[in-house]
Amino acid sequence: MEPVLAQNRVLTVPNxxxxxxxxxxxxxxxxxxxxxxxxxxxAILMFSGxxxxxxxxxxxxxxxxxxxxxxxxxxxxxxxxVTVPIVFGLSGIAPWWFIIxxxxxxxxxALTLPLLWTRGLTALPVTYIGKAATFALMAGFxxxxxxQGDALWSRIVGWFGWAFLIWGLxxxxxxxxxxxxxxxxxxxxxxxxxxxxPPSPPAAPTAGEHA
Numbered sequence: 141m142e143p144v145l146a147q148n149r150v151l152t153v154p155n156x157x158x159x160x161x162x163x164x165x166x167x168x169x170x171x172x173x174x175x176x177x178x179x180x181x182x183a184i185l186m187f188s189g190x191x192x193x194x195x196x197x198x199x200x201x202x203x204x205x206x207x208x209x210x211x212x213x214x215x216x217x218x219x220x221x222v223t224v225p226i227v228f229g230l231s232g233i234a235p236w237w238f239i240i241x242x243x244x245x246x247x248x249x250a251l252t253l254p255l256l257w258t259r260g261l262t263a264l265p266v267t268y269i270g271k272a273a274t275f276a277l278m279a280g281f282x283x284x285x286x287x288q289g290d291a292l293w294s295r296i297v298g299w300f301g302w303a304f305l306i307w308g309l310x311x312x313x314x315x316x317x318x319x320x321x322x323x324x325x326x327x328x329x330x331x332x333x334x335x336x337x338p339p340s341p342p343a344a345p346t347a348g349e350h351a
Contacts, residue, residue, distance in 0.1 A: 178286075270319075285301075287302075
């Protein structure tokens with residue numbers, strides 16, 4: 141019973157960090173689009189990146205893995221990967237071709253989910269290159285935002301930020317190709333859940349019917 145109870149825990153350090161990141165998403169949008177407070181926005185992005193890296197480490201170190209965490213952490217990551225590029229586009233920080241490439245990848249990935257459901261799955265294992273891509277993008281976003289100043293150091297930081305973003309975009313798209321390969325293998329090797337369900341037992345005859 142103890143492992144089951146542990147998996148059902150809600151109030152854990154990793155989950156608190158994920159919830160904090162989730163709550164900060166609308167704050168980031170407000171700071172960027174309404175207040176134009178890039179300094180605080182950078183702080184939110186840095187906190188998000190560090191906490192995203194730390195929550196998995198903490199979960200393993202403190203043995204605080206949970207079902208909620210396995211769902212919440214990647215969901216918050218996806219929200220950041222959608223929100224931040226759109227805000228950057230609306231703010232004129234990033235070109236729309238870059239934003240569309242990121243969003244199209246996630247949109248196409250979402251379209252494959254019904255195929256996974258037919259095999260009784262909700263997601264495929266995250267690949268190393270996918271994790272590296274997310275890290276590069278999460279590192280690049282605050283650096284690019286810091287690079288919006290006129291000072292030389294700011295421009296240099298911005299160049300490094302764009303290097304991370306371009307590298308991250310390349311790996312992000314390559315991870316999607318690998319995901320499609322995984323998807324093809326799953327569809328070929330695993331049976332369709334609906335087709336493999338045992339037939340329902342015949343209904344009992346009602347009064348007046350012959351067995």
